[in-house]
Amino acid sequence: MSLLVQKPEIPSCAWQRPIGKDWEKPYTVRYASNLDDGPDHGMPLGGFGAGCIGRSPTGKFNLWHLDGGNHVFKNLPACQFSVYEQVAGEEAQAYAMATEAPEDGSLGRWQWYPKEKGQYSALYPRSWNEYQGVFHSELICEQFSPVWGGNYQESSYPLAIFDWTVHNPTDKTITLSIMLTWQNTVGWFTNAIKSPTVKLRDDGSPEYEYQPRWGDSTGNFNQWIQDGFRVGCLFNRVQPHDALREGEGQMCIASVSNPSVEVFYHNRWNPSWDGADVWDWFAGNGSLPDIQDEMAAEPGEQIAGALCLRFTVRPGKTKKIPFLLAWDLPITEFAEGVTYYRRYTDFYGRNGKNVWSVIRTALKHSDTWRQKIEAWQGPILDNPQLPNWLKMALFNELYLLTQGGSLWTAATENDPVGQFGVCECMDYRWYESLDVRLYGSFGLLMHWPKLEQAVMLAFARAIPTEDPKERVIGYNLSLAPRKVKNATPHDLGAPNEHPWERSNYTAYQDCNLWKDLGSDFVLLVYRDFLLLPDADGEFLGECWPSITAALDYLKEFDLDNDGIPENSGAPDQTFDDWRLQGISAYCGGLWIAALEAALVMGKYLLANPPQQTSLDTGAMATAIARYETWLAQARSLYHDTLWNGEYYNLDSQSGSKVVMADQLCGQFYARLLNLPDVVENQYAEKALAKVYDTCFLKFAHGELGAANGLLPDGSPQNPNDTHPLEVWTGINFGLAAFLIQMGKKEEALKMTETVVNQVYSNGLQFRTPEAITAVGTFRASHYLRAMAIWAVYGLLEGFANLPIAPADDEVPTSDFY
Numbered sequence: 001m002s003l004l005v006q007k008p009e010i011p012s013c014a015w016q017r018p019i020g021k022d023w024e025k026p027y028t029v030r031y032a033s034n035l036d037d038g039p040d041h042g043m044p045l046g047g048f049g050a051g052c053i054g055r056s057p058t059g060k061f062n063l064w065h066l067d068g069g070n071h072v073f074k075n076l077p078a079c080q081f082s083v084y085e086q087v088a089g090e091e092a093q094a095y096a097m098a099t100e101a102p103e104d105g106s107l108g109r110w111q112w113y114p115k116e117k118g119q120y121s122a123l124y125p126r127s128w129n130e131y132q133g134v135f136h137s138e139l140i141c142e143q144f145s146p147v148w149g150g151n152y153q154e155s156s157y158p159l160a161i162f163d164w165t166v167h168n169p170t171d172k173t174i175t176l177s178i179m180l181t182w183q184n185t186v187g188w189f190t191n192a193i194k195s196p197t198v199k200l201r202d203d204g205s206p207e208y209e210y211q212p213r214w215g216d217s218t219g220n221f222n223q224w225i226q227d228g229f230r231v232g233c234l235f236n237r238v239q240p241h242d243a244l245r246e247g248e249g250q251m252c253i254a255s256v257s258n259p260s261v262e263v264f265y266h267n268r269w270n271p272s273w274d275g276a277d278v279w280d281w282f283a284g285n286g287s288l289p290d291i292q293d294e295m296a297a298e299p300g301e302q303i304a305g306a307l308c309l310r311f312t313v314r315p316g317k318t319k320k321i322p323f324l325l326a327w328d329l330p331i332t333e334f335a336e337g338v339t340y341y342r343r344y345t346d347f348y349g350r351n352g353k354n355v356w357s358v359i360r361t362a363l364k365h366s367d368t369w370r371q372k373i374e375a376w377q378g379p380i381l382d383n384p385q386l387p388n389w390l391k392m393a394l395f396n397e398l399y400l401l402t403q404g405g406s407l408w409t410a411a412t413e414n415d416p417v418g419q420f421g422v423c424e425c426m427d428y429r430w431y432e433s434l435d436v437r438l439y440g441s442f443g444l445l446m447h448w449p450k451l452e453q454a455v456m457l458a459f460a461r462a463i464p465t466e467d468p469k470e471r472v473i474g475y476n477l478s479l480a481p482r483k484v485k486n487a488t489p490h491d492l493g494a495p496n497e498h499p500w501e502r503s504n505y506t507a508y509q510d511c512n513l514w515k516d517l518g519s520d521f522v523l524l525v526y527r528d529f530l531l532l533p534d535a536d537g538e539f540l541g542e543c544w545p546s547i548t549a550a551l552d553y554l555k556e557f558d559l560d561n562d563g564i565p566e567n568s569g570a571p572d573q574t575f576d577d578w579r580l581q582g583i584s585a586y587c588g589g590l591w592i593a594a595l596e597a598a599l600v601m602g603k604y605l606l607a608n609p610p611q612q613t614s615l616d617t618g619a620m621a622t623a624i625a626r627y628e629t630w631l632a633q634a635r636s637l638y639h640d641t642l643w644n645g646e647y648y649n650l651d652s653q654s655g656s657k658v659v660m661a662d663q664l665c666g667q668f669y670a671r672l673l674n675l676p677d678v679v680e681n682q683y684a685e686k687a688l689a690k691v692y693d694t695c696f697l698k699f700a701h702g703e704l705g706a707a708n709g710l711l712p713d714g715s716p717q718n719p720n721d722t723h724p725l726e727v728w729t730g731i732n733f734g735l736a737a738f739l740i741q742m743g744k745k746e747e748a749l750k751m752t753e754t755v756v757n758q759v760y761s762n763g764l765q766f767r768t769p770e771a772i773t774a775v776g777t778f779r780a781s782h783y784l785r786a787m788a789i790w791a792v793y794g795l796l797e798g799f800a801n802l803p804i805a806p807a808d809d810e811v812p813t814s815d816f817y
Helices: 276-285 355-381 388-403 434-440 442-447 449-462 517-531 537-555 585-607 617-642 665-672 681-697 729-741 745-760 784-797
Strands: 015-018 052-055 061-065 080-087 093-096 118-123 126-131 138-144 159-167 174-183 198-200 206-208 220-227 230-237 250-256 261-269 304-313 318-328 331-333 339-341 467-472 479-483 777-779
Touching: 052 388, 080 276, 080 304, 093 276, 118 388, 138 355, 159 174, 159 355, 174 250, 174 276, 174 318, 220 261, 220 304, 220 355, 230 261, 230 304, 230 355, 250 304, 250 355, 261 276, 276 304, 304 318, 318 355, 355 388, 388 442, 388 745, 388 784, 434 442, 434 517, 434 729, 434 784, 442 449, 442 517, 442 784, 449 517, 449 537, 517 537, 517 585, 517 665, 537 585, 537 617, 585 617, 585 665, 665 729, 681 729, 681 745, 729 745, 729 784, 745 784
Parallel strands: none
Antiparallel strands: 015 118, 052 061, 080 093, 080 174, 118 126, 126 138, 138 159, 159 318, 174 304, 198 206, 220 230, 230 250, 250 318, 261 304, 331 339, 467 479
16 A cells, blocks of 8 residues: 555556446347357456456456356346545545446445446456546556466466555545455355256257356355454355365455554445445445454355445545455366366465465565566557557457466476366367367467467377267267277367366267368477477477377378368368368368478477487388378379369369358468468469458458358358358458468458457457357357467567566476475
């Protein structure tokens, strides 16, 4: 707390919206079975894998991702800030700082802040509520968590910091009080169904039952803590069993005291009633009754705590008042009995009783953390060559690393920074879908490269595994084995089973038959080797056996032995509702680029044998010769088979004339990785120009983004098509990166800006979807692929100019192996 402070400088590029402003016509979900919580989404608070809580532009705390991989979107009205103000000689006023009263009728005595009286701003991992036109004081609440690039410790902390800045612009002394109330939710965030049933939704994708123990507060109790200048309300739970379980631990709200403030509290009140037991005191004079009551909640009872600080601000002066919210819920459980400790427990222990230690750390270091965030973001925010809308979207799209059901486990000897994963989305809750992360992993790669490496090593370990148990495929209701040996898995598993150990969770298609996944894996390994700041032959050496296994397995689908695996006529690639037949431009180009990458990696390993992985050099030489043969075959027919004079045909056998937007993804990756071109430059230029004209300019008058596939005149091949007529946010960002790579910067930025505007102007912020349609609908919100926008930055500024953390950030080690 300081008496000599400045108001925070909110970056001009931050996303902004009037506090509480209604959305006139937000986009709505395309399929009723898909998630649509409405547009009231704000920036998430919390570290990677620690769970997170979202505070929206209306002021509500309404998103609760505290159970790894699972989604709860529900307002808890008692979790809220309130402000009391009295100007000397005038009437006092007090408001709870959300703009809507609870729908359930609770807290009826509370007065809620009026709509559109201030501005909400967000630039992940910081956001601001600037209140205007109600109080005489100038009030700004800045909220953030200690997340910044290149950091592998604080970025995991289960913590949110709320710094209130209060400025008195009047000529009178103002008395203010800021109150934080919080409901005790310890024990709520675990699946009450320990053996959830998995079913196929109406769109054919698998979904498991999830029922949090929402409202189960039996045995919860609150404690008032005073520790020197630190004060807080600690939320706990009676533990009737010996071993700690998922959802158990502690939460806490806290602040600081000094001679210039008065601290008041009420550590046990009922948030289900009208709230008079705290509001009447607070609205009367900015105080609370200082009640300490540690009685545990009875069955059906709800309890909450409250903390407020009252102070005066003289004319022209400014004060900063910090509040903190922390939680210590150390265990993530997947299938019953399959548990992991979260990454932050490497630094705070694993008994679920360390939330006050988190608070103490934050009160000591929060200002330094903010400075590190500013230093990390500064090179981009200060770059005059980058438009503000791009700066905004770059950082805000990283939200998913906190909010996307993210997992980050404690370190082990085999995984020195732990294991990591982000869900494909909240509708498709399985981790790190490989086809999606072909574009969507650029954000992780460029800021937390060691986590990127951990993900790719997990795929390398998964490729040789098998699971022959058959299951129903949602697309056609056939039976197929879950995971075939040496098939590249689609994903690393789901929250209801055992991520990393049981891969290939999705069952919409039989992903053992997909023709892009093996190539995706090889290209991502080589990309990470080239672009990771400290990658070396050890990483390649560990991945090499899976590289050869993946390519050899994929080659089995080359039924005519012409050098290129054929698509089967079923949707067998990332566009999994789109049939490709024979040699396809998309999968064939990726295959050629992957073979080129494998040759470079194999030759590198022969010349630079890894120390920690024993490789058979004879087998490596044989594999290299084999890939050279396949590559020569593939190159001899790819262009001649598919080129039609303007662009590359969708495939060789369907007869489709559709212009596919992502037809040259393989060419993009080949150039990105300094490999030989898949096609000659003149053909790439022509095809890309055709894609831009057909899929972007001719689709919805160029106002939505590029559709995945249209006929050359801009019309659909089939008006009832799904994927071809959708604008995929991440594919558009990948296509924009390709345009920059080909010297088309202006076109790239126009397309990127169009898509960014679709997301942030239509109520899709902090839940960016996979797909947008021409009729104002979306599909698959909270989607991983949209972090491809970092590929746009990489092509604009160069991947060597990464805005990574300050030099003093090192990868910490753990004492808890």
